[in-house]
Amino acid sequence: MSATAPVATRVWQRFTPRERFRRFVIYLVMVVAIVQSARMVEIIPEFLYDAPQQVQDLLTRMWPIAWSHYPEGVHEALVETIHIASLGTILSILMAVPVGLMAANNVVPNRTVNYLAKLILVSSRSVNSLIWALLFVAVFGPGALAGTLAIAFRSVGFVGKLFGEALEEANRGTIEALEASGAPWFSRLLWGYWPQVKPAFWSIALFRWDINVRESAVLGLVGAGGIGMALDTAMNLFQWPRVAMVLFAIFAVVVIAEIVVTQIRKRIL
Amino acid sequence: MAVSTDTRRVAFRTNPWGRAGWLLLAAYVVYAAGRLDFTWDRFVLGLDSGAKFIGRMFPPEILQPESLAKGLMESLEIAILASFIGIVISLPIGLLAARNLMPAWATWPARAIIAAARSFHPVIVAIIFVKAVGFGAMAGIGALTVASVGFIGKLFAEAIEEISLKQVEAVRATGASFMNVILFGVMPQVFGRFIGFATYQLDSNLRNSTMVGIVGAGGIGGTLFSAFQRFDYEFVAAILLCIIAMIMVGEVLATWVRGVFVEKGRVEDE
Structure with missing residues (x-):
């Protein structure tokens, strides 16, 4: 829009040319990326044609579900999965709280420390829980210890990021009041920040526990303990009715975890 | 939230239920860690092999x-x-x-x-x-x-x-x-x-x-x-x-x- 244009010919436009150009570039890049990916990705049509048949075959093999397998092969593993998820979450919170504090600029007013903390958080989130599990299985050997540490290290990024953001949103007033009364750093933290971020903290912890229950169910596929091991064993032996049983158990535990979290949230938060 | 009948104002009142909750959490951690067989020896052993593992990871090298x-x-x-x-x-x-x-x-x-x-x-x-x-x-x-x-x-x-x-x-x-x-x-x-x-x-x-x-x-x-x-x-x-x-x-x-x-x-x- 040039400023010299006569008033009558000026047309209202929602976006500036710069905005429109940037949006256009994004759309263009998206279309190119999708088309390129579709052309380059390896798709074998023959495999696609018989997919419905294969799925049907899978389902008939899974039926009837081997309910009797539950007490001998699934229950222990299921309990282990829940312990892995819970302990992993607790451990991750222990690690994430200091990193979250370091990431919040109003708690630690030092840009270098903030960026260092953010780097730790991003690295933790970038490596998938299954890949963390592979690493810890290589270090500690197969078992629940590797799984718990994988869950913990993976969750640090998530918990730390959200906790740090909650801290940064904390109201200055209370903290200034404490500062004025001469409270040391730790007291400001405990009596100034903590009461303000407490609801956010519990909500993050519960949310992550819910995610971790889902994640810990698959860690066993790489040998990191829990119900995934039962799944892996049953699949390797082609015992599909047992696979169905394990899948059902995972489904049930995930649904129960979600209900528990929603209920606690309703009551407490 | 219960209305306090205490007329004396106390700054930073303690919360017994909250403390009980933390204790319960600590008890759970000990119990679950025991069930999953986490022992100090295993951890130390792991740290040892972890150091070896990390030693072998460095320097990173693109083999393929x-x-x-x-x-x-x-x-x-x-x-x-x-x-x-x-x-x-x-x-x-x-x-x-x-x-x-x-x-x-x-x-x-x-x-x-x-x-x-x-x-x-x-x-x-x-x-x-x-x-x-x-x-x-x-x-x-x-x-x-x-x-x-x-x-x-x-x-x-x-x-x-x-x-x-x-x-x-x-x-x-x-x-x-x-x-x-x-x-x-x-x-x-x-x-x-x-x-x-x-x-x-x-x-x-x-x-x-x-x-x-x-x-x-x-x-x-x-x-x-x-x-x-x-x-x-x-x-x-x-x-x-x-x-x-x-x-x-x-x-x-x-x-x-x-x-x-x-x-x-x-x-x-x-």
């Missing part, structure tokens, strides 16, 4: 450049295609699941589809897809599409349920058709948030596409897993660094795209 490049490209392709297909599928499903616009006979099936798509971890879905369409990128795309439908469908439906119906009514009053009501009454209100979910999902699919390869569903995960099995730990380290770099770039791009689309005046985090 082609396989690394191919794996990374494939992960990227899986993430892009799964996000695209997932968004295309989840738009109508999310719309059907919105309770303020649709009748109950439409929302229930749509909600059931979303719940089903969300109930299993992408890796488990990937296992089923590997069985259905064979090893390779197809299975990964399928698995992550399911995950995307669950996530975007749910959030999209929730976003539509929160819109202001006044604008919808205004568009309807002009005699607009159903499609026009959706296009001009609903979409402009949810578009910004929708871009948010979509970029978030692309980001999340990129992370997950590095993992589905472990069960044979294509992408860098397969390369990583085989490097692990051959004990090529220096290559493992190189692959991990590449994955982290790719995901960081993805995160920065996603934040930028969100910044371009989110209306001015709304505060976005850096």
Whole structure:
């Protein structure tokens, strides 16, 4: 829009040319990326044609579900999965709280420390829980210890990021009041920040526990303990009715975890 | 919250229930750690082998450049295609699941589809897809599409349920058709948030596409897993660094795209 244009010919436009150009570039890049990916990705049509048949075959093999397998092969593993998820979450919170504090600029007013903390958080989130599990299985050997540490290290990024953001949103007033009364750093933290971020903290912890229950169910596929091991064993032996049983158990535990979290949230938060 | 009868004002009153809760939590940690057989000896032993492991990871070395490049490209392709297909599928499903616009006979099936798509971890879905369409990128795309439908469908439906119906009514009053009501009454209100979910999902699919390869569903995960099995730990380290770099770039791009689309005046985090 040039400023010299006569008033009558000026047309209202929602976006500036710069905005429109940037949006256009994004759309263009998206279309190119999708088309390129579709052309380059390896798709074998023959495999696609018989997919419905294969799925049907899978389902008939899974039926009837081997309910009797539950007490001998699934229950222990299921309990282990829940312990892995819970302990992993607790451990991750222990690690994430200091990193979250370091990431919040109003708690630690030092840009270098903030960026260092953010780097730790991003690295933790970038490596998938299954890949963390592979690493810890290589270090500690197969078992629940590797799984718990994988869950913990993976969750640090998530918990730390959200906790740090909650801290940064904390109201200055209370903290200034404490500062004025001469409270040391730790007291400001405990009596100034903590009461303000407490609801956010519990909500993050519960949310992550819910995610971790889902994640810990698959860690066993790489040998990191829990119900995934039962799944892996049953699949390797082609015992599909047992696979169905394990899948059902995972489904049930995930649904129960979600209900528990929603209920606690309703009551407490 | 109980009303305190104590007239004496106490700063920072202690909360006995809170303390009991912390104690209970500590007791649980001890019990669960015992059940999972965590012992100090094992931990120390692990630290020892961990030091050896990390020693072997450094310096990182790219042993098979082609396989690394191919794996990374494939992960990227899986993430892009799964996000695209997932968004295309989840738009109508999310719309059907919105309770303020649709009748109950439409929302229930749509909600059931979303719940089903969300109930299993992408890796488990990937296992089923590997069985259905064979090893390779197809299975990964399928698995992550399911995950995307669950996530975007749910959030999209929730976003539509929160819109202001006044604008919808205004568009309807002009005699607009159903499609026009959706296009001009609903979409402009949810578009910004929708871009948010979509970029978030692309980001999340990129992370997950590095993992589905472990069960044979294509992408860098397969390369990583085989490097692990051959004990090529220096290559493992190189692959991990590449994955982290790719995901960081993805995160920065996603934040930028969100910044371009989110209306001015709304505060976005850096």
